[in-house]
Amino acid sequence: MAFDSRLPAAYQEEGPVVTVLGSDHLVTFDYAEPSPIMLFAQRWWRRTVTLLKVGVVVCAVAAYPIMTVASNRIDDSSIEVAGQNWTLPEVGVSIVKIARELEGGGWAGDRANWHPQARLTAMPAWQSATADALSQHTALLADLTVKDGEVDSDLKAAARLLKGVEGEDMRPRLTAAAEALNRYDSRAGRDLAATPDKVDKLAAEATLFASWAEADRIDLSVQVNQDVVEWPASKVDIETFYSAKARAHLAQQMLAAARTAEPRLARLPSVSTAFDRAELAWSRAARMKPLVVSNQSGDGPFMANHLASIGFYLGEAQDASRNLAAALEQMPEGALENVAGLETQLAAAP
DSSP: OOOOTTSOHHHHHTOOOOOOOOGGGOOOOTTOOOOHHHHHHHHHHHHHHHHHHHHHHHHHHHHHHHHHHHTOOOOOOOOOOTTSOOSSHHHHHHHHHHHHHHHTTOOGGGSOTTSGGGGOSHHHHHHHHHHHHHHHHHHHHHHHTOBTTBOOHHHHHHHHHHSOOTTSOSHHHHHHHHHHHHHHHHHHHTTSSOOOOHHHHHHHHHHHHHHHHHHHHHHHHHHHTOSSOOSSOOHHHHHHHHHHHHHHHHHHHHHHHHHHHOGGGGGSHHHHHHHHHHHHHHHHHHTOOOSSOOBSOSOSSSOOBHHHHHHHHHHHHHHHHHHHHHHHHTSOTTHHHHHHHHHHHHHHOO
């Protein structure tokens, strides 16, 4: 047997020394066990890792729906213009409404297709109906302020800009409309633009609001009487409901602004009573805020018919608005001036 010459001489001659260990030298491990603490930590570590993996998957799947729900922001709170320096308080209401939608939740119709707001139904309907209603109201003001056969340029531009155009972003249009309304109110405050008579304006507004209620009631009736009704409501049902609610909210806020603009109307009993009824009826429709819109039969123990409910309130608002317009038209000539003169005499009395 040949050995490598590089090995030590002892290995070449005798080989390595091997020591045979007997059983007495071995250490027995019959009673050795893992640490309970380490086993517990190991189990919880595995469970924690598994839970984190499942949580990541669940969050990834649920994040988009949660963002969609969170982006649905419908601000139907009251608009306070009392004490603010508006020549026409209704113009202030219009500008605040525009600012709320643009700087609040943002304009849903302008969002890209991937954005959560692009999946919404209620908020786009609310905003679209708000813009259209503001356009009609601004056009009404323009008609009431015609001077020498000319329509005020700022009111005309604002009414045109507020009307949505298919495929065009609304933010720049709404911003320009708010600027035009602000310019008109500023010029009106310096007597550089015509302003409508307060009584005539309020009567025209009441007639306009009554037409809104009538049109919305027709749309709501069509949806309620559908042969096939989706559960709990279809997309068209939701759009119809929130469109009606948007116009109701705007009508109620405009009436409140008109009351602020002409407090002497409260001194006329017939007008004051009609005013109170109209404002109350519109507020009932505007305050409806169901968690989930339902268009069911309404006779069950759980699901109501919200379209029928708001339609009922709009019926009352329509009648109250017509009564208000009639009361204003029947108001004697110079009634407000007589009220102002009476208040002056009472204030001067000892």
